Amino acid sequence: MNTVRTSIRPVTTRSRIRDLYAHPLGRDIIDKLLLQLGRSSRWVTNPAVGALRLDRLPRLTGGRIDAAFLDTLVDLLAQHPDVPVDDDTTPVTPAWWKEAVFYQIYPRSFADSDGDGIGDLPGIIERLDHLVDLGVDAIWLCPVYDSPNDDNGYDIRDYQAILAEFGTMADFDRLLAEVHRRGMRLVMDLVVNHTSDEHPWFVEALRDPASPYRPYYFLRPGTGEDGSEPPNNWTSFFSGSAWRHYPEHDVWALHLFSAKQMDLDWDHAPMRADVIAMVRWWLDKGVDGFRLDVVNYISKRRGLPNGNPMIGELMRFTGVEHYFAGPRLHEHLRQLRREAFAPYDAVAIGETPGVGIELGKLLTGEDRGELDLVFSFDHLEAPGKVRFDDYRYDLRHLRRVLERHQRAFGNRSWSALFLDNHDNPRMVSKVDPRPAHREAVAKLLATIQLTLRGTPFLYQGQEIGMVNQAFTSIDQLRDVESLNRYAELRSAGSTEQEALVGVLAGSRDHARTPMAWDAGPHGGFTTGVPWIEGDGDHAQCNVADSRADERSVLAWHRALIALRRAHPALVYGTVEFDRSARGHLWRYRRSGDDGEVLVVCNLSDRPRRCRPPGPDYALALRSVPGGGTADARLAAYEARVYVRRAASSPGVAPTVSHTSIVPSSDGVASATPLNR
Numbered sequence: 001m002n003t004v005r006t007s008i009r010p011v012t013t014r015s016r017i018r019d020l021y022a023h024p025l026g027r028d029i030i031d032k033l034l035l036q037l038g039r040s041s042r043w044v045t046n047p048a049v050g051a052l053r054l055d056r057l058p059r060l061t062g063g064r065i066d067a068a069f070l071d072t073l074v075d076l077l078a079q080h081p082d083v084p085v086d087d088d089t090t091p092v093t094p095a096w097w098k099e100a101v102f103y104q105i106y107p108r109s110f111a112d113s114d115g116d117g118i119g120d121l122p123g124i125i126e127r128l129d130h131l132v133d134l135g136v137d138a139i140w141l142c143p144v145y146d147s148p149n150d151d152n153g154y155d156i157r158d159y160q161a162i163l164a165e166f167g168t169m170a171d172f173d174r175l176l177a178e179v180h181r182r183g184m185r186l187v188m189d190l191v192v193n194h195t196s197d198e199h200p201w202f203v204e205a206l207r208d209p210a211s212p213y214r215p216y217y218f219l220r221p222g223t224g225e226d227g228s229e230p231p232n233n234w235t236s237f238f239s240g241s242a243w244r245h246y247p248e249h250d251v252w253a254l255h256l257f258s259a260k261q262m263d264l265d266w267d268h269a270p271m272r273a274d275v276i277a278m279v280r281w282w283l284d285k286g287v288d289g290f291r292l293d294v295v296n297y298i299s300k301r302r303g304l305p306n307g308n309p310m311i312g313e314l315m316r317f318t319g320v321e322h323y324f325a326g327p328r329l330h331e332h333l334r335q336l337r338r339e340a341f342a343p344y345d346a347v348a349i350g351e352t353p354g355v356g357i358e359l360g361k362l363l364t365g366e367d368r369g370e371l372d373l374v375f376s377f378d379h380l381e382a383p384g385k386v387r388f389d390d391y392r393y394d395l396r397h398l399r400r401v402l403e404r405h406q407r408a409f410g411n412r413s414w415s416a417l418f419l420d421n422h423d424n425p426r427m428v429s430k431v432d433p434r435p436a437h438r439e440a441v442a443k444l445l446a447t448i449q450l451t452l453r454g455t456p457f458l459y460q461g462q463e464i465g466m467v468n469q470a471f472t473s474i475d476q477l478r479d480v481e482s483l484n485r486y487a488e489l490r491s492a493g494s495t496e497q498e499a500l501v502g503v504l505a506g507s508r509d510h511a512r513t514p515m516a517w518d519a520g521p522h523g524g525f526t527t528g529v530p531w532i533e534g535d536g537d538h539a540q541c542n543v544a545d546s547r548a549d550e551r552s553v554l555a556w557h558r559a560l561i562a563l564r565r566a567h568p569a570l571v572y573g574t575v576e577f578d579r580s581a582r583g584h585l586w587r588y589r590r591s592g593d594d595g596e597v598l599v600v601c602n603l604s605d606r607p608r609r610c611r612p613p614g615p616d617y618a619l620a621l622r623s624v625p626g627g628g629t630a631d632a633r634l635a636a637y638e639a640r641v642y643v644r645r646a647a648s649s650p651g652v653a654p655t656v657s658h659t660s661i662v663p664s665s666d667g668v669a670s671a672t673p674l675n676r
């Protein structure tokens with residue numbers, strides 16, 4: 001695949017659907033709709049549909065798609081005229097962050113060293129050897145900056161100070177040194193779409209209309225006769241209007257997230273200069289890069305026009321089309337890259353909700369100087385579902401989305417691979433909440449995440465198979481998003497029980513309960529009372545017991561990470577999906593100069609038959625014990641990894657896990673000690 005065009009003919013309302021689909025952002029938008037509807041792209045590429053002119057849509061859809069919708073779409077597309085350059089003829093450029101396995105730490109819930117019930121930096125230092133033992137290469141540390149904690153640190157009051165509950169700057173410096181001493185890297189969280197309303201910039205901006213900080217934010221007069229209506233109809237991700245009213249100052253402030261997270265105006269150059277100086281300050285300390293929180297939201301459409309109600313209904317948030325891929329996004333990212341990241345060769349990892357494949361490729365295009373890799377979210381929810389819906393996640397959806405992504409990302413752009421994070425319920429629980437399948441599902445998911453192409457990000461607790469919590473009351477929840485949603489449901493007439501049910505399936509708190517270190521009180525997280533309580537699951541699922549069990553989910557992660565390290569094909573190799581394996585049976589190959597790795601997965605809770613590979617494949621890992629290496633029967637949720645050595649490296653034994661390897665009775669595989 002070699003695309004030479006780097007920009008595209010503008011789409012107008014007189015363009016046809018096929019022109020829209022040929023436009024990168026147009027394709028992303030259509031693909032997202034198709035994904036939501038569970039339809040294939042053939043639906044759009046069919047000549048009759050492709051030839052339809054956009055301005056015919058209002059009539060054909062009975063007005064559901066109206067002229068205003070089309071104007072918004074055409075405008076949005078015009079802001080992103082570039083086409084990603086795909087070039088698979090040159091090999092991938094090596095980079096440490098492509099080879100690394102990352103581990104995400106949510107500091108509040110990781111390890112508490114002083115008994116106040118809140119995780120802290122010294123606590124993390126005490127547990128670093130767990131990460132070394134697991135074999136990860138880099139840490140993404142969620143925010144540790146000074147914050148009033150309305151959104152657990154994603155509302156920053158001082159970018160250059162450490163939250164007192166987490167420790168001091170000296171603790172941070174020690175953490176960084178200890179991470180580096182162990183040969184790992186540390187990436188921080190950069191939250192610069194917004195600051196806390198308690199940040200001095202905002203305090204000043206609000207207090208004094210003539211303050212130089214006033215233009216740092218979106219402070220606007222109200223609308224309506226007496227200014228009592230918000231400046232526009234945008235809604236917040238955390239319920240209600242995206243505008244907070246300050247009647248005493250006769251002004252409204254924009255907040256896409258909580259009412260204490262005020263959006264910064266990135267079009268204001270002095271604000272950007274301050275952010276750049278702050279980023280450089282941390283990079284001067286030696287941090288290895290940043291994960292950039294909701295970074296695709298930083299550019300808002302000039303004039304902050306009302307959101308299209310139909311798009312709002314479709315996306316569940318009104319106004320998103322004016323900022324999810326704003327007009328100056330690429331420009332602002334390039335400046336940030338040029339002036340802050342590039343001089344330090346620091347990694348820039350974008351958290352980019354709503355960004356599809358094509359825009360993701362543009363943002364990470366190797367020669368474009370914007371981001372290095374992005375988190376995409378297409379795989380997290382099943383078609384037509386949102387996080388708060390209570391449903392069983394079908395792994396065939398994961399397969400569909402990941403295959404599309406793996407095929408689309410070429411050698412000149414890169415993406416992250418993740419299943420769990422601090423913003424989502426645990427994936428194991430979404431797939432199959434039955435305890436009997438917990439271990440198998442956790443191992444299957446780990447296999448997928450650690451053998452596909454892209455940089456894996458494990459989230460704390462995933463390595464031992466932590467699952468959702470059995471919360472029974474709203475009093476047990478802490479997250480601002482859950483609490484706001486609960487209040488909103490209650491005021492809309494839901495009973496307490498109904499409102500709780502409406503929050504539980506999607507609550508981010510499932511992933512925020514204390515890390516389970518041992519079977520003791522509070523899982524060894526704290527000697528005090530934890531800020532959020534787990535449900536007691538640590539008695540059966542914890543690090544200490546997992547370490548002692550060579551068949552544990554932890555041992556499986558360790559073995560997979562070691563396998564990845566031993567086989568560069570798993571990092572830089574191509575991916576090829578076996579078309580003969582359908583539905584719940586998933587087989588793919590990673591091939592590189594060093595050989596080939598074959599992965600076979602049963603995505604269902606029923607045993608499946610599967611043709612074993614030829615004798616030149618050695619079984620390196622098997623997630624469900626029992627049977628012979630050429631066993632044609634895969635157990636429920638079983639995953640296997642086979643290794644085929646390149647002809648040029650004969651006699652090198654495959655990396656074999658001591659955890660789940662089957663005896664080599666049929667001569668196909670030979671078990672050797674773990675290669676680390």
Ligand code: ISL
Nearest residue numbers: 151154191237257293294351353422423
């Ligand atoms: O909240 C969402 C929609 O319901 C998500 O799509 C959201 O945009 C995404 O999860 C952003 O998350 C990041 O920014 C938030 C913070 O609360 C999260 O913890 C962080 O990961 C605001 O800073």
